[in-house]
Amino acid sequence: MALTNRESFHRRIGRTLPGFVAIGLILGCCLEIGCRAQQPWPLWESYTSRMIDSQGRVIDHSAQDRTTSEGQSYAMFFALVDNDRTRFDKLLNWTEVNLAGGDLTQHLPAWSWGKNPDGNWKILDHNPAADADLWIAYSLLEAGRLWREPRYDKLGTVMLARIAQQEVVYVPGLGTTLLSGPVGFHPDESTWLLNPSYFPPPVLARFAQAMPRGPWDGVLDSLQPLLEQGSGAGFAMDWVAAGSVIRPSVPPSHLASASQEMPIGSYDAIRVYLWLGIADPDTRGVHALLGKVPGMANYLKSHVTPPEKVDSNGTIISPNGPPGFSAAVYPYLQALGMNSQAKAQIDRLAATKDPSAGLYGRDGSYYDQNLALFATGWSEQRYRFDRDGRLRVRWK
Numbered sequence: 539m540a541l542t543n544r545e546s547f548h549r550r551i552g553r554t555l556p557g558f559v560a561i562g563l564i565l566g567c568c569l570e571i572g573c574r575a576q577q578p579w580p581l582w583e584s585y586t587s588r589m590i591d592s593q594g595r596v597i598d599h600s601a602q603d604r605t606t607s608e609g610q611s612y613a614m615f616f617a618l619v620d621n622d623r624t625r626f627d628k629l630l631n632w633t634e635v636n637l638a639g640g641d642l643t644q645h646l647p648a649w650s651w652g653k654n655p656d657g658n659w660k661i662l663d664h665n666p667a668a669d670a671d672l673w674i675a676y677s678l679l680e681a682g683r684l685w686r687e688p689r690y691d692k693l694g695t696v697m698l699a700r701i702a703q704q705e706v707v708y709v710p711g712l713g714t715t716l717l718s719g720p721v722g723f724h725p726d727e728s729t730w731l732l733n734p735s736y737f738p739p740p741v742l743a744r745f746a747q748a749m750p751r752g753p754w755d756g757v758l759d760s761l762q763p764l765l766e767q768g769s770g771a772g773f774a775m776d777w778v779a780a781g782s783v784i785r786p787s788v789p790p791s792h793l794a795s796a797s798q799e800m801p802i803g804s805y806d807a808i809r810v811y812l813w814l815g816i817a818d819p820d821t822r823g824v825h826a827l828l829g830k831v832p833g834m835a836n837y838l839k840s841h842v843t844p845p846e847k848v849d850s851n852g853t854i855i856s857p858n859g860p861p862g863f864s865a866a867v868y869p870y871l872q873a874l875g876m877n878s879q880a881k882a883q884i885d886r887l888a889a890t891k892d893p894s895a896g897l898y899g900r901d902g903s904y905y906d907q908n909l910a911l912f913a914t915g916w917s918e919q920r921y922r923f924d925r926d927g928r929l930r931v932r933w934k
Contacts, residue, residue, distance in 0.1 A: 539680055542733065542794060544784060545663070547591070552557060553699065555570045557907070559829075562669060567918055568930060571800065575651050575884075577932070579619075579620050579920065580896055580912055581897075581910060581914060581915075582616055582620055582915075583896070583898065583912060584895060584896030584897050585616075585897070585907050585911065586625065586731075586823070587896075587904065588895065588897065589609075589613075589904060589907070590613060590625070590629075592628075593628060593632050594625065594627075594628030594629040594630070594631060594632035594633075595610075595632050595636070596609035596610055596612075596629070596640065596666045596904075597609075597904075598904040598905075599904065600901065600903050600904055600905075601652075601904075602652055602653065603652065603653070604650060604651065604652030604662070605636075605650075605651045605652065605673070606649055606650055606651070606667070606670070607633065607637055607648065607649045607650075607667050607670035607671070608649070608667060608669060608670045608673075609649040609807070609904065609908070610632070610633045610637070610647070610670065610674070611669075611671075611672075611674045611677065612673060612675035612807075612908050612911070612912075613625075613629050614626055614629045614630060614633075614673070614674060614677040614678075614681075615673055615676070615677045616911055617629060617767030618677055618680060618681050618684065618929070618931070619915055619920055619921045619929075619931055620920075621931070621933040624680075626677075626681060629862045630678075631825070633647055633674065634647075636651055636661075637649075637651060638659065641695060642674075642696075642914060643693065643695060643696045643697075646666035646671050646697070646700055646701065646704065646705075646720075647666060647670065647671070647674070647931045648662075648663060648664045648665065648666065649665060649666055649667035649719070650662040650663040650664055651668060663843050665720065665721050665722060665732055666704075666705070666718045666719050666720060667718065667719055668701065668705045668716055668717060668719055668736050669718070669733070669735065669736040669738075671697065671701050672701065672716075672736070672738065672740065672741050672742075672745075673738075674692070674694075674697065675694045675697040675698045675701060675745075676741045676744060676745070676927075677694075678690045678691070678693050678694030678697065679691060679694035679695070679698070679744065679748055680744070680928070680929040681694075682694060682741065683928070684929065684931065684934055690747075695748070695749075698749060698752070699749075699752075701752055702749070702752055702754075704720045705717050705718075705720055706753045706757060708729065709730050709760075709780050709781060710781065710782075710815050711781060711782060711783070711784070711801050712730075712760055712764075712780045712784060713756055713759065713760050714734070714753045714756030714759075714760060714765060715730075715732060715757055715760035715780070716736055716737060716755070716756055716757050716760075717730065717732070717792075718731070718732065718736055718790075719732045720923070722790055725788055725790070725793055728781040728782055729780075729781045730779070730780050730781060731777055731778070731779055731780075731787055731789075731790050731793075731925070732764060732768075732777070732778050732779075732780055733776065733777055733778075733780060733806055734761060734764050734765060734768065734774055734775070734807065735774070735776070735806045735807055735808075735809035735810050735812050735813070735846070736828040737757065737758065737760075737761045737813070738809075738813040739758060739761070739813060739814065739817045739821050739823065739824050739827070739927075740816070740818065740820070740821060740923035740927040742754050742757055742758040742814070742927070743758065743821045743822055743923075743925070743926055743927035744816075744923075744926065744928060744929075745927070745929065746758065746926075746927075747926045747928075748909070750852050755822070758823060759823065761823065761827060762823060762826060762827060762830065763784055764778050764780070764784065765830035765831055766830045767783075767784035767785065767828060768784050768785060768786055768787075768831075769778070769803075769830065769831055769833070769849055770786050770801060770803060770848065770849060770850030770851060771832060771833050771848075771850070772832045772833025772834075772836065772853025773807070773831065773833035773834060773837075773848045773850075773852060774803050774807040774808075774810035774811065774831045774833075774834070775787070775801050775802065775803045775804045775807055775850060776788070776789065776801070776803055776804055776805070776806035776807045777801060777806070786801035786850040786888055787815075788800075788801050794899070798799075798918045800849040800850055800851070801849065801850040802847050802848065802849050802850070802855065803847070803848050803849075803850075804846060804847045804848075804856075807907075808844070808859070808862075808863050808867070808909070809866065810831060811834055811866055811867050811869075811870035812830065812866040812867075812869060812870065812909065812912055812913065814827055814828055814831075814870055814873065815866075815867070815868070815869025815870035815873045815913075815916075816869045816912065816913075816916045816923065817923060818922070818923050818924055818925045818927075819873065820925040821923070821926075821927065822925075826875060828870075828873060829830070832840075833848070833852060834867060835871065835874055835879075836878060837854075838867065838871065838876070838879050838882075838883075839876075839879065842882055842886065843857060843858050843859055843863075843864070843886065844859040844863040844864060844867050844883070845857050845858075845859055846858055846859040846860065846863065846864075848929065860899060860905075860906050861886070861890040861898045861899045861906050861910070862898070862903070862905055862906030862907070862908070862909035863909070864884070864886045864887045865883070865884075865887050865898070865908045865910040865912070865913035865914065866885040866905070866912075866913060867880075867883055868883045868887070868913050868917065869913055869916055869917070870881050871883065871919075884917065887910060887914075887916075894897065898910050903921050919932065920932050
């Protein structure tokens with residue numbers, strides 16, 4: 539007997555229902571654990587091939603194959619952006635074992651590790667570096683949230699408390715702020731030496747959300763006077779002296795020099811523009827901060843290449859910044875709406891790429907690649923920060 543249209547419909551649904559259920563379960567799994575297809579990240583793959591060994595050590599070939607906590611911290615962030623948990627764990631383990639005496643709950647990581655004069659590979663300087671400490675703690679907090687791993691979150695929280703205890707200080711005339719490390723940045727009773735590139739607004743905003751009673755809103759707020767009074771002719775400086783006055787400074791290691799050396803903005807300061815550019819514009823203070831360092835934007839209205847070095851009078855000491863400098867200013871120029879100037883920088887970066895190595899610049903230097911990974915990862919929308927500093931990634 540022929541089936542009615544309604545009977546035929548119900549039989550077809552009955553046969554296909556298990557398939558719909560299976561598809562629903564798969565989609566539910568993807569929504570639950572974030573299993574969207576991850577697109578390859580060619581620059582990160584090239585970087586890991588050249589710069590990271592099988593143990594998870596980031597090697598700076600341009601500096602006697604040393605390893606810094608900075609390099610480890612950046613690589614942990616990029617591994618998280620790439621959803622590469624295996625490499626993240628290796629980076630974390632190497633950092634903890636070799637830079638933190640085997641226990642990041644007890645020690646902030648030493649900043650420098652390499653070959654000492656007697657030929658042994660070991661810690662070269664035990665002093666931590668606050669910028670690396672911040673990025674490691676941030677990556678742990680966000681890895682805990684995105685990968686739903688409580689161990690990461692707990693370790694990041696412990697690190698954050700230790701950073702607040704050892705590297706956050708109160709400076710009269712400035713307020714609560716961040717030292718560059720526990721030792722060596724308070725040369726006399728009235729002077730503290732600070733590095734504005736150690737204050738990434740998205741990271742500090744995330745810490746303020748994670749530790750509401752902590753010092754992090756104050757630390758972020760201190761960046762505005764550091765840039766407003768500590769910049770040179772509108773250019774961010776590598777070092778700023780704070781205390782009774784806030785002014786550009788020479789590096790801590792040069793304070794005792796009798797030379798008439800000028801403070802400069804160079805390899806440290808270039809990150810100030812990068813951090814402001816990749817921050818969500820609604821993050822606390824970011825809109826105002828962009829206006830405190832107009833020198834670079836004004837310079838690039840009539841020049842193709844960011845300067846490598848500029849002094850506190852705004853005099854260009856070295857005009858030809860490396861490729862990574864173009865990467866670093868790209869998001870900053872985008873944030874200011876300077877689209878043609880931003881395109882000129884990303885075009886310049888692309889023109890320096892070595893197709894055989896997959897890296898930027900003639901020598902594929904460590905620092906250039908890190909700046910490029912931050913900038914191009916952002917421009918390709920592999921990651922974003924929300925206004926509270928939480929990381930948004932493509933795979934989640």
